[in-house]
Amino acid sequence: MATLKPRRGVWYARVLWYLDGRQKERQVPLKTESKVTARERMAEVKKVESDIKNGINFTFPWMDDSATATKVKRFTLKAAKTKWINKRKGKMSISTIETNELGLKYLTDCLGESMPLKSVSSTHIETLIDYFESRGLSATSINIHLRTIKAMFRYYLKIGKLNKIPLIEQLSVRKTEPIYITDDEFHKLMSIDWLDNFYKRVFLLYRETGMRLREPMMSVIDGVWIDIPNESKGGASRNIELDESLQAIFIEYKKWLDSGYGSTLVDVGDHISKVFKKCLREIGADESKHFHSLRHTFAVRRLIRGTSIYNLKLLMGHSSVTTTEVYSNMNLKRVAQDFPTIAVNSQNTAKIGKMDTDLMDTNAEVVRYVA
Secondary structure: OOEEEEEOOEEEEEEEEEEOOEEEEEEEEOOOOOHHHHHHHHHHHHHOHHHHHOOOEEEOHHHOOOOOOOEEEOOEHHHHHHHHHHHHEOOEOHHHHHHHHHHHHHHHHHHOOOOEHHHOOHHHHHHHHHHHHHOOOOHHHHHHHHHHHHHHHHHHHHOOOOOOOOOOOOOOOOOOOOOOOOHHHHHHHHOOOOOOHHHHHHHHHHHHHOOOOOHHHHOEEEOOEEEEOOOOOOOOOEEEEOOHHHHHHHHHHHHHHHOOOOOOOOOHHHHHHHHHHHHHHHOOOOOOOOOOHHHHHHHHHHHHHOOOHHHHHHHHOOOOHHHHHHHHOOOHHHHHHHOOOEEEOOOOOEEEOOOEEEEEOOOOOEEEEEO
C-alpha cells in the first residue's frame, strides 16, 4: 500500500511492491508541505496504485498546476523499442542491432508506435505473424524477428515494466542438414587467381577453427590459445587451440582488423562474408552455401575424424548439446565421401590424410593447409 514519505520538507507518495523476490519502489512527488494536502493527493495516487506497479507512469494535476484530471503517461512501443535498442548498442554487433531494429520496425508498423507495451496480447502477436507472412518472409526469418520481440518483452518483464508477456512461439521450420564446403570446393576456392592470399588464409582459419564470423574480432590470442569471451552467440566463453600456422594467420587477421584496414567498409564482417560468397559463385557452388558453411564444415570434419558429440559441443561453443546433435544426425558415411583426405576405417574412426597445397603470395610466403 502507498504511504506518505517526507523529503526535504515536502511530501511524497511511496509505492512499494515485490517482483521476483525483489523490492521495487516508486516515489510520486505530491508537491506540498502540508500533510493535509498530501493526504488528499495520496488518495488520488492510491486510485492508480496497481497501474503504477505495472509500470505505467502518471502525470497528476498538481504536477503541472492544472486542475484537469490525472493524465496517464503510457509506455508505448515506440519508447520501448528505442530504450531497448539503445541499451544493446555497444554490446552487440552492428548486424545484430540492425536485425533487432528491423524486427521491431515490423512490430510498430503492424501494431502502431503509440500502442502501450502492456497492451500487446497474444492475439496481436498472431496478427503480427500474419503481417510477416503477407510480406513474403520465410518461417526462418519470422522466427528471427519473433526472437527479437520476445527478448525485448522479457527484458521489460525483468525490470518490472510488465507483469506478464504475450505468448510468442516459434514457427515450425522444416529441418535441413547443415550445408558444408566439400574438400573439392575448398581446393577450388584456394586456387582462384584473382583472390588475394590474405582472404584465402582467413577462410582457412575459419574452416579449421569453426569460429563464427565475428568471433575473431572480439577474441585475443594467449600463447597457442584463442580466448573467445562470453559476448559471443553461445553465451559462454571458450578457448580454441591453434597450431603454429593458424596462430600466424590469426595474428595477421587481428592486425588487419586493429589497424583499420578496410575502415571505409560499413561492416568488415559483412565484407568478408560477401567476398566468400563471390568466391563460391566463381567456382559454381550451390547458392545455398554461404560463409557460415565454413563453420558447418569444421563440425562435419571433426565428426568424421571421430570427435564425440559432447566435445564438438564444447569446440563449437553451443549452449546445448541438442544444437550440436544436428550434425550427428547426418549420414556420416555418405558425408565422408565429400572429404576424401580424411580416411575412415571399418570401425568408423578417422585418420587424417594430408594433402598440402602451397598458397604463394607476392612476397613468396608459403601457407600450407590440410585440405
